[in-house]
Amino acid sequence: MYRPISDFGKHLINIQQLSDRTSTHLYQICLLATDMDGTLTKYGKFTSKLLDTLENLAAVKVPVLIVTGRSAGWVSAISSLMPIVGAIAENGGLFYPSSNSEPVTLTPIADLTSHREHLARTFANLQTYFPQIQESADNRFRVTDWTFDLTSLTTDELKNIGNLCEQMGWGFTYSNVQCHIKPQGQDKAIGLLKVLRQYFPTYFPEQVITVGDSPNDESLFNQRYFPISVGVANIREYATQLQHQPTYITTAAEGDGFCELCSYILQSCQH
Template identity: 25%
Template sequence: MKSLHERPAGTFADVRFVLTDMDETLTHKGRLGAATYRALEELQHAGIRVIPVTAAPAGWCDQMARMWPVDGVIGENGGFFFRREGLHELARSFWHGDYAGTVMQQLRDKAETVLRRLPGTRLADDQPFRLASIAFARDGNSRQERKVADALREQGLDVAINNLWILGWLGGYDKLAAARKMLEDEYGVDDNAADEIVAYSGDSLNDGPMFTRYRHTAGVSTIRECLDALPKPPAWITDGPGGAGFVEFAEAILADRRQTINTA
């Protein structure tokens, strides 16, 4: 992993899709800065498709897909893809298809089991806005958080812990599986073609599969906190945390694209 500013000129010249984590990658301390929003818009204006890939709930993702300068949102760690369609409509596709509602009821039942077994555990405040996962609040007690994660796994759930939630879902997918499906289904980009044209930015363990698969990856500066636990680090690291780091990544991609256009 090297500083993003050490990259050779033209490294990102062929990038056409920017996939990115949201919490503490686009945001910083829970807020989306104006410069980050502007960077998303500039990427779109340059003809680059921008797609957040996040563990955030469907309610948040609905708003992002409708109003942000993005081409769509993969949410709840891969449970669905939302994209704007027309002026006010939203196209929604779920990993579980027509069975999404049935799966969500199973998840609620399993969450109740965890709550009964582990007194003091609580669901995340955003749980009412979820359609494909259950999320438990993190309380800073690592021992208790491990118990919650173990209890979810014992019930057959996939589990991830990020900087906000302990997440559980059914289906065996992750951010990478959902990204591959979205690229193929929505844009006709197969996995081999993605090598040169897809870039990804993130900040946590939950981004590990993306860092492992894609060539053009950047971790914002706080990725250092979990490097030892990642199977593979991102190729590059930014100077700034959160949204400031994403802006660095976006500017590097845009600079390489402009250079290519100017020399064509």
């Protein structure tokens, strides 16, 4: 499923492999901010191993915050059902604290109806250039962004779509699941920083570890904001496309890689 490490070696030269030695540097971690699809999931699903890991982190009082591109509708449920402190939806658009069903808007939108109509027109314009793109099934549950399926788009086509979105006044990103037309300046790092300032004001950036697996997680790898970041092994698929790369990389991919990281964090809590 994944290309050999040697294919990407020259692009990952500065990334350190997680190891037993790493755990001694994780004792100061106060919060884990993680992507969901391809990072917490395995073959698109949550596993019992993941849920056990989240419960173990909660038991030692290491809070987990999900930072995902998934829709407001999805994240509203996830934030209340999982053993986490909350979840950020739509790549930094909204925050759902686990203790409150009401979302916190991170990207102000003056007129929601007008905003959605503008997004729809932008998508229709993109379809004139790329007639194969189709609106994502969960798009109806979104507030701040507009999504379409990633299927059959090449790297060059994704780059061209990004350029077109910029010309029309929008931002663009994509994950291993979907493509996102979004307000310019809306990304995971900016949304996470807003949440940290409001809800976790005593935490320093070096006490937060960020985790991801694809291009829409790139802002979480920016060491200007977050000095300690981890890519699960499947991040190697996008190595040539990332300007900002994670500090560490796991041996295992997807949810197993996240659990690998957490095993080191839990180990550090015993010291």
